[in-house]
Amino acid sequence: MKEVKAVLYGVGAVGSLIAKSLLEKEGLKIVGAVDVAKDKVGKDLGEVLGLKGKLGITISNDVDKLFSATKADIAIHATSSYLRDTYHQIASLIKHGVNVISTCEELSYPYHSEPKLAKELDALAKKHDVTVLGTGINPGFLMDTLVITLTAVCQKIEKIEAVRVMNAATRRLPFQKKIGAGLTVEEFKQKIESGQISGHVGLEQSIAMTADALAWKLEKIRAEPVEPVIAKEPVESEAIKVEAGKVAGLRQIARGFMNKKEVIVLDFQAYIGAKEEYDAITITGVPTIRQKIQPCVHGDMGTVAMVVNSIPKVLNAPAGLLTMKDLPVPSAVTEHMRKYISS
Ligand SMILES: NC(=O)c1ccc[n+]([C@@H]2O[C@H](COP(=O)([O-])OP(=O)(O)OC[C@H]3O[C@@H](n4cnc5c(N)ncnc54)[C@H](OP(=O)(O)O)[C@@H]3O)[C@@H](O)[C@H]2O)c1
Structure with missing residues (x-):
């Protein structure tokens, strides 16, 4: 079965935990990583994650170059909490035809604080035939x-x-x-x-x-x-x-x-x-x-799980900006990732 190709956008505390979880998943391969932090750019992802060996993935700060060279199915985005700060980052991923799951809190239900930006992201996602979801443990699950x-x-x-x-x-x-x-x-x-x-x-x-x-x-x-x-x-x-x-x-x-x-x-x-x-x-x-x-529920473990477990739901979903209430009942991914993906 073909592996799902994932790129990490933001390899901070949460992005790193997500990366480690993805490395253990059958049926998914990390094919790239983006960050702006000086102590990460140019380094091997394995080194930044504190692993023993290298992964052969160099952390880049050039989104366009990376996504032009990498045909990723999904980007896992974990940089900051407000849509005003993350809008252009997410829009650039959409323009490269990549589905996005983000831990940006405001994106979990952006129609409340940023209705205009939400509409624009939704239109852009539909135009490029990709799905965008904001999720996590809270917001994303426990209180909604x-x-x-x-x-x-x-x-x-x-x-x-x-x-x-x-x-x-x-x-x-x-x-x-x-x-x-x-x-x-x-x-x-x-x-x-x-x-x-x-x-x-x-x-x-x-x-x-x-x-x-x-x-x-x-x-x-x-x-x-x-x-x-x-x-x-x-x-x-x-x-x-x-x-x-x-x-x-x-x-x-x-x-x-x-x-x-x-x-x-x-x-x-x-x-x-x-x-x-x-x-x-x-x-x-x-x-x-x-x-x-x-x-x-442990916040970091729960966030990682919510993001990783949402990957097949997002890949199966129609194009547009969705929220957790628009997706099927959430559930865990414990088998080969492709077993949960309809096409
Ligand atoms: N919904 C939820 O339940 C949930 C749960 C956990 C976390 N979150 C949110 O997820 C976000 C990430 O959390 P975290 O703890 O991992 O934060 P963090 O440790 O600060 O990591 C963010 C990483 O993204 C990098 N970054 C910032 N701007 C970037 C850009 N434009 N392009 C590429 N990389 C960029 C940062 O680099 P610099 O350090 O150089 O800025 C840093 O390496 C936060 O906003 C957090 O509140 C949400």
Whole structure:
């Protein structure tokens, strides 16, 4: 069976984990890699991944050259969180006729924050007959796709609540930095104000995707200000030590309103030292559903799985910009990749 040819676009913390998972998959071959980081460009992918041997794939910073020389089926894109920053990167892949799966949070449901760019990407993808998907663990699954799937057993729904609590010590270093772990409260506030710390990106996208699946016309989606979680006692990860009174991470809540009532509430908490880790969903309705995954799904492992497992779904899908709610029920790829691909 012919192998699926994949190119990595962004070989940072997440891109590297995805690459390692792809190397273990039967029926898929990595044929190229793109990054802009000076310490990666020109190096062999195996070296950047910390493998013993070379893979014979040199990391390039020239997208056009690489994609002209490589006939890839799919690009795995993992560079940044906002569509404004990633739009041209994704558009260049589409123009080379390559399907795209991206971890860009805003792309998971871009119609909320970037409707114009979303329309343009959709038109471009259709023109070049490729499929584009934004996915990951959150946004991409735990607070949207899983929630939407659970609503399938409800006859009526009054309210949806999802809470994710995770111990950030188990996550990659860029994530721990992104949530402000180790800062003083003052530094945290300054970095939030200056945009150096974005907090978690994607809660509004998850709310909008869920509402869209239910055909709920929300009056507004409101993300509350990001709050620091302050360590009551010293806590630490392998890389960051947090003294008592300093910031261990953050909490962020977003709410969706319909008919002047709060109908979707998402509560995201990520901090070093969280004692109980879980993903909980409550759907108040007929019947009321209470689901809890304990401990919470590991964010990095879950992201890698969501991206890799989405490859056949994307290759089977019609052209255009799709979101997780447009694809068939998500499932794992455990066999030869081609067994899941229809043509
Ligand atoms: N949806 C989800 O559930 C989910 C889960 C995990 C991660 N994410 C998102 O996925 C993205 C990647 O995460 P990460 O932790 O891997 O970040 P990271 O470690 O910073 O890696 C990003 C890599 O992409 C490179 N890059 C930046 N701009 C580029 C460009 N224009 N062309 C090629 N390469 C470029 C970066 O180089 P420099 O270092 O030189 O900038 C870096 O090597 C983040 O936005 C993260 O928030 C989403």
